[in-house]
Amino acid sequence: MVTLYRAISILFDIIEFLILVRIIFSFLRIGPYNPVGRFIFEMTEPILGPIRELIYKLGIDTGMFDFSPLIAVLLFQIILSFLRAILI
Numbered sequence: 001m002v003t004l005y006r007a008i009s010i011l012f013d014i015i016e017f018l019i020l021v022r023i024i025f026s027f028l029r030i031g032p033y034n035p036v037g038r039f040i041f042e043m044t045e046p047i048l049g050p051i052r053e054l055i056y057k058l059g060i061d062t063g064m065f066d067f068s069p070l071i072a073v074l075l076f077q078i079i080l081s082f083l084r085a086i087l088i
Contacts, residue, residue, distance in 0.1 A: 012079075015047065018044050022041065023069055025040060044069075048072055
């Protein structure tokens with residue numbers, strides 16, 4: 001069970017890294033038309049898109065800021081802590 005937890009932990013680390021790179025790319029204005037930007041966008045949008053929709057449906061006005069990456073990372077950490085309690 002420890003190996004399963006470790007594999008999931010590594011997967012979450014990779015996804016969190018890609019989200020961080022996407023945040024940095026947004027500050028540097030590297031768009032999704034750049035091949036690397038496109039790859040990052042395609043890997044992170046299935047996670048960030050639904051969270052963004054949920055924020056919108058809840059009626060939370062965040063202005064020009066997108067808090068979906070922060071919420072995604074927090075959710076990954078919560079899920080990982082639950083898995084740690086169950087699997088280890």
